[in-house]
Amino acid sequence: MNIPLPALTWLRKYDKSWLRGDVIAGITLAAYLLPAGLGDASLANLPPEAGLYACLFGGLVFWLFCSSRHTAITVTSAISLLIGASLGGIAGGDPARFGALAAGAALLVALLAFFAWLAKAGAIVNFISESVMTGFKCGVALFLISTQLPKLFGFHGTHGDFWENSAHFLRHLGETNPASAGIGLAALAALALGKVFLKNKPVALFVVIGGILASAWLGLEAYGVKLLGEVPRGLPVMGLPALHLSDLNKLLPLAIACFLLGAVETAAIGRMFTAKHGGRLDANREFLALAAANLAAGVGRGFPVSGGMSQSLVNEGGGARTPLSGLVAAGIILAVVLFFSHLLSALPQPVLAAVVLVAVAGLFKLSTLKQLWRSDRPEFVVAMAALLGVLGSGLLRGVLIGAIISLVQLLRRASHPHVAFLGRIPGTRRFSDRERHPDNELIPGVLIFRPESGLVYFNVDHVCDAILSRVQAESTPPRAVVLDLSAAPRVDMQSAEALAALASELTGMGIRVQAVEARAAVRDRLRAAGVDAKLGGINRFTSVADAVEAL
Secondary structure, three states, rough: OOOHHHHHHHHHOOHHHHHHHHHHHHHHHHHHOOOHHHHHHHHOOHHHHHOOOOOOOOHHHHHHHHOOOOOEEEEHHHHHHHHHHHHHHHHHOHHHHHHHHHHHHHHHHHHHHHHHHHHHHHHHHHHHOOHHHHHHHHHHHHHHOOOHHHHHHHOOOOOOOOHHHHHHHHHHHHHOOHHHHHHHHHHHHHHHHHHOOOOOOHHHHHHHHHHHHHHHHHOOHHOOOOOOOOOOOOOOOOOOOOHHHHHHHHHHHHHHHHHHHHHHHHHHHHHHHHHHHHOOOOOOHHHHHHHHHHHHHHOOOOOOEEHHHHHHHHHOOOOOOOHHHHHHHHHHHEEEEEEEHHHHHHHHHHHHHHHOOOOOHOOOOHHHHHHHHHHHHHHHHHHHHHHHHHHOOHHHHHHHHEEEEEEHHHHHHHHHEEEEEEEOOOOOOOOOOOOOOOOOEEEOOEEHHHHHHHHOOHHHHHHHHHHHHHHHHOOOOOOOOEEEEOOOOEOOOHHHHHHHHHHHHHHHHHOOEEHHHHHHHHHHHHHHHOOOOOOOOOOOOOOOOHHHHHH
């Protein structure tokens, strides 16, 4: 089996002038990944070092396999929340088992991504529609806010859905710790101002450092402010997590959800940068890169990783020219883990909550929801269904609800293809859709239809009903119906028989039927089914204009 290493291709052509941009981008990216790793580890209910390990080991291998030159691998809020919300019941309150299950989920994600690469299933990422992802991310943002607000104000949260968390926060607001709220809100204000005035700058890192210094100078722990706690120095013991075989079945739904989120996000990031900078995105290679990164994160005691949109934008804005910037960032995280991780223990929890809250603000796309409301109400309903699914049923079920909605959308569209009613373009022998071009000329006594899809067992009844309804709606029955099959790349056996039944019904009404411009495979199917005669005889020479003139 030949496993490609795209890095070998661009490394051979590496220009030394790119190195400065890659190094600066790597340093900037590391400054974003460090607080992200700490914050998302807290979302996953894991110790802070787990987030650092995931970013470190994922980053050490992702750059070798990815086809996008700017995508940054990282822990993400959505996947971290999935981990935190899904593993509590399985772990039974045992922190060591919780960590092993999280690492096991990363290994299963790696396995799924590897099989997707083997199957060349890059198109799978297109099955989750953008409207579903918008609704899901908005729901994740609201859920995450409900989990972080108690930490920001210095009192205990609860473990429930969005509505339970919000009710708990409002009931216990009187228990706010003034010192926690003060430093948390100050950090939140600094981060918000940094978003406005210092775009693409590592403001979060400066806020984290400021929080650590404030904690040491002011003795915040004595005022009841909870601190991050000890972060072990050094690397973990590498290896497979201690799991039972039965755990794999319990982890599989979670791994599938994490894989879908990671694959869709990583592919979307790659497509965005490809459109901006040129080149070609290989979605299958992104699967392989995800597999390698999650394998490394899993054996390194981390949890599932994927491409991160904000981190990737920071990487690009820092001047990255190649994926080498990801390796530089991983190297800096390695230095922190080996020599400086103990300094993180004094980080106030409210500051970390503020970092998470600002990071999640990018998930809530109110402008996109407004645009869907104005331009496409059905898509808006789909987005809201995904959003409410997350808020009411939890993150894991929310992902599955979103995936099911996407598939239902796909099937509905495939089962209701557009049937164009054609008219002649004035002054020509060409015909096009009268719905789009009302000035097209009608042909007296002749109705012309063009199904704009392949005809298969689940959509042919809709096509036949649309044609028959239009014929019956005419005040004067037409003399002929022309069926343009040029836009139908295939016709299955059931569809061939359905077209023959439609032709028989129209013939019984005294209407002549003529099919034209069928493709070779479609002609073969209709002849094999013995229905071509009922459709007026089919060949590769007769056009719509020829049929109309003959009729």
